[in-house]
Amino acid sequence: MSCTDVNAQDTSEIVAQRWTVHVEVCLKPRASARFDTIRNYVHSFVMSLERLALPSVLDGWEDIPELASSVEKITVCESQCPSPSLTMEEMSLQVYVYKPVDSDVYEEFSNSSGNRNEDDNTTAASVCELPNRNYEGLWDSLIYSDDIKMKLLDYIHATLVFSDANVDFNLITWNRVVLLHGPPGTGKTSLCRALSQKLAIRLSHRYAQARLLEINSHSLFSKWFSESGKLVQRLFTSITELVEEEDGFVIILIDEVESLTAARAGAMAGTEPSDGLRVVNALLTQLDKLKQRKNVLIMATSNLIKAIDTAFVDRADIVQYVDLPSREGIYEILRSCLCEIISKGIVSSVVVPTLKQVQIYELVNKPNGKSDSLDAQDRSKIVGLRLLGLAAQCQAQGMSGRALRRLPVLALARYIGIGNVSFGRPGSGATVEAWLDGMEKAVKEQAKEIEKLI
């Protein structure tokens, strides 16, 4: 396409004001329909609607037999569009059909040398096929206040389109390395997996298969350096085989990369065997070779960016800080926990306000009075405001997403009492107030525990 063609296309898009809307169609495990048949049905179904809410899970398609027999879920994804919904004229629709793989890991690289007395045979790397059922819903469960999921996805997607278009590498360089760093428990590893799953879905028309290879740097660069050398060799022989299949997309996740570079630094300072330096350098050289490949993306995570040497940071095109959640982010995480246990009948049913609603309640018409004498709407407001208060306490304590997601279990085990909950029967769950009491106590207890550590 010439430069003028591109301009012409751009102008028409601006005039038409069309937003790209991504619709993901997840198929049932036993679905046998052709993907393009399903895509056409979904396309027509969506076009028959008046408006589309962004983001949303679609329903109504169950009445179409071809979709009902094969489709599990149709999701309208988040979009750059600022308005909460769009008409069909305002959007350009992209439909992706995929069937997640059920199997877990299909190949493992272990540190074990086969010696029976070996006590350290943790897995150093593993490969899994994408899209994978284990990662379904992971993307949506991760909550960040500053839109970092969309930013990362769009950026990576854009660069992949660039390299697909065979843009001259001497003019525009792109190393295909993304580095996420920040405090532990902020969802970095999960975000890399969720991004991989998204990319596998979004790139499915270009790549027949996608795989995620996770390197656990910590076990790869453990004390067994002499073994690591062979392992890295074996690993990269396999990676090379994987990337040679040009219709396959390979994402390499190097988790906790600081242990890799700490090994390098230690070796240089003479405190670690020089073997380590050789192995780390070999790994960096191998990574450099991979950047010539269009079908590879390297993602790395780190809890301590200061511990990573510049040799690695320099290779990253995107360096993204992943922060502890804000009060609003925490509200949404706690809300998703509460909604889940309400849906499973552990807590009895109540409407938990969305973040937007509770922010309005915070500004105006705070209800007063005790919750038992109130109507359902007032009760819901009180629940929302208490949850927001709890979110503020959690934020003050600097709690991570990981710490937040385990609070409901602590609250149930210690304060609500497992005997008081017999889920499964409607109306048999604990009251939401009891749950909130339990959560508040659990947060206070965590604060005390942390004080003891300091």
Ligand SMILES: Nc1ncnc2c1ncn2[C@@H]1O[C@H](COP(=O)(O)OP(=O)(O)O)[C@@H](O)[C@H]1O
């Ligand atoms: N921002 C977040 N939103 C929702 N859940 C989160 C978030 N951050 C962490 N979590 C939860 O904590 C768990 C552990 O996160 P993980 O990806 O291992 O963090 P990290 O790699 O940064 O240490 C995740 O599975 C997720 O359930």
Ligand SMILES: [Mg+2]
């Ligand atoms: Mg991690």
